[in-house]
Amino acid sequence: MKILSVTAQKPNSTGSGVYLTELMKEFEKLGHKQAIVAGISMGEEISLPFEASVYPVQFMSKDLPFPVCGMSDEMPYTSTRYKDMTREMVFQFKSIFLRELKRAMDEFCPDLIFCHHLYLLTAIVREAFPEKKIYGFCHNTDLRQMQSHPLGREFIKSQIKKLDGIYVLREEQIELVEEIYEAERKKISVVGMGYNADVFFDQKKRVSGKRKKILFAGKITQKKGVVSLLRAMHLMKEKNVELELAGGSGNAKEYQEILSLGRGENITFLGKLNQMQMADAYNQSDIFVLPSFYEGIPLTVIEAMACGNRVVMTDLPGVQKWINQNIENPNIDYVKMPKMYSIDEPDQEALPKFEEELAKVLDRAVGSDRIKATDLSRVSWRGVAQKVLGGCKNDEFKTN
Known part of the structure; x- marks a missing residue:
C-alpha cells in the first residue's frame, strides 16, 4: 500500500512531528511505500531515518515569503502564528501546498493520506x-487554534x-472533536500514543547519595509552566537539588526573560536535544517535571518513566485517566491545575498557590526513593500503527 503523510510543520521538531515520524517508521516495517509533504524553511532538507519520497514546501521563499506556520503560538523555531495570517x-x-500535493498525487499515487492536525492544511x-x-490526526493544538481565533474556522469545520x-489520542478529545468540527462520532477512533x-530505557546510570537532579x-515558555517551575x-x-531544562523557544524575548529568572548555580539550560541526547538526560536525572498548562498526551512523560524517572506533572484533563x-504502576505525582483564564492561559492570581503546591510535590518526590516497576508494554508505536491501519481497513471507527 502507498501512504502519504501530510503536515504543515517541520517533521521531528515537535511532539506531533515525532508522532508522524514514528508512525512512518512502523508503516515502513509493515512493508508500505511512503511519501511525505511537509513545511520547511528555505535551504533546509527533510531528513528521515527511512526511505520515503519527499515533497517539501519551502517557507521564507519567493512564493511563500514568511516563516513556517506553527500549531502552537510558541514553536521551538521561528514561526508564523496562524492568527496573524492575512488573506494573501x-x-x-x-x-504552494496544493502545488506539491498535486505533484505527490501524480508521481506517488497514494492509496491512503494521513494528515496531521485537524486544521487548515487538512481542510485544504x-x-x-x-x-x-483521507484521515486526520488530532494533536490537541488544533483544537486550541479552533477555539482561540476565527481564521478559516467555518471552512475548516466544513x-x-x-x-x-x-x-484522537485519548477519549476526552472525542466530544471536543464532535463539538468543534461537528464530526460524526462513528468517524472518530482513539489510537493513543507510543514511545521508542x-x-x-533505564540505563542504570544513577548514583545514590548524590544531589538529586x-x-x-x-518548549521553554510560560504556557509549558517553566516560569512557575523556576x-x-x-x-x-x-x-x-539541581534543575536542567531541555528545549528551545521561538519567542526570543520570552526566552531571555526566562533565562534571567533561571540564573543560579543549580539551574542549567541545555538547549534543544536530539532523541539520543534526551535519553541520556533522562537517565542522568532522578525526577522529570512537566508543569504544563495544556497538553494532549505528553510523550516526554512516557519517555521519562521508561528511563526510570519519577514524574511530577500537572493533572492535565484526561491525561491521568x-x-x-x-x-x-506509573511513577507519577500530580499537581492540581490552577484556575485557567483561557484554554492555555492560567489565571495569574492563581499561580502563587499553584507554585507552592508544585514545590511541595517536588519536595516529596525528592525525598522518596521508592520507584515502582512501571510496565509500558501496552504503549508502543507498532500498536498505534496497527490501530490506525486497522481503522482504515474497517472504515468503521470505535471509541475504545
Missing part, C-alpha cells in the same frame, strides 16, 4: 481531493467533518 498569506499557503487536502481516502476518519523503546523537557524551585525546602488505563 493564506492564499500563498494554499497555492480534503477539499482538493474528494475521491481520496472539510474536517468530511474526512473518512479522525484519530530502543532509545528510551530534576529535568524538564519541552519560582517553585526557590520555594522548595530541599536545597540539595489515559495513563492509568494504559500504563501499569
Whole structure:
C-alpha cells in the first residue's frame, strides 16, 4: 500500500512531528511505500531515518515569503502564528501546498493520506481531493487554534467533518472533536500514543547519595509552566537539588526573560536535544517535571518513566485517566491545575498557590526513593500503527 503523510510543520521538531515520524517508521516495517509533504524553511532538507519520497514546501521563499506556520503560538523555531495570517498569506499557503500535493498525487499515487492536525492544511487536502481516502490526526493544538481565533474556522469545520476518519489520542478529545468540527462520532477512533523503546530505557546510570537532579523537557515558555517551575524551585525546602531544562523557544524575548529568572548555580539550560541526547538526560536525572498548562498526551512523560524517572506533572484533563488505563504502576505525582483564564492561559492570581503546591510535590518526590516497576508494554508505536491501519481497513471507527 502507498501512504502519504501530510503536515504543515517541520517533521521531528515537535511532539506531533515525532508522532508522524514514528508512525512512518512502523508503516515502513509493515512493508508500505511512503511519501511525505511537509513545511520547511528555505535551504533546509527533510531528513528521515527511512526511505520515503519527499515533497517539501519551502517557507521564507519567493512564493511563500514568511516563516513556517506553527500549531502552537510558541514553536521551538521561528514561526508564523496562524492568527496573524492575512488573506494573501493564506492564499500563498494554499497555492504552494496544493502545488506539491498535486505533484505527490501524480508521481506517488497514494492509496491512503494521513494528515496531521485537524486544521487548515487538512481542510485544504480534503477539499482538493474528494475521491481520496483521507484521515486526520488530532494533536490537541488544533483544537486550541479552533477555539482561540476565527481564521478559516467555518471552512475548516466544513472539510474536517468530511474526512473518512479522525484519530484522537485519548477519549476526552472525542466530544471536543464532535463539538468543534461537528464530526460524526462513528468517524472518530482513539489510537493513543507510543514511545521508542530502543532509545528510551533505564540505563542504570544513577548514583545514590548524590544531589538529586530534576529535568524538564519541552518548549521553554510560560504556557509549558517553566516560569512557575523556576519560582517553585526557590520555594522548595530541599536545597540539595539541581534543575536542567531541555528545549528551545521561538519567542526570543520570552526566552531571555526566562533565562534571567533561571540564573543560579543549580539551574542549567541545555538547549534543544536530539532523541539520543534526551535519553541520556533522562537517565542522568532522578525526577522529570512537566508543569504544563495544556497538553494532549505528553510523550516526554512516557519517555521519562521508561528511563526510570519519577514524574511530577500537572493533572492535565484526561491525561491521568489515559495513563492509568494504559500504563501499569506509573511513577507519577500530580499537581492540581490552577484556575485557567483561557484554554492555555492560567489565571495569574492563581499561580502563587499553584507554585507552592508544585514545590511541595517536588519536595516529596525528592525525598522518596521508592520507584515502582512501571510496565509500558501496552504503549508502543507498532500498536498505534496497527490501530490506525486497522481503522482504515474497517472504515468503521470505535471509541475504545
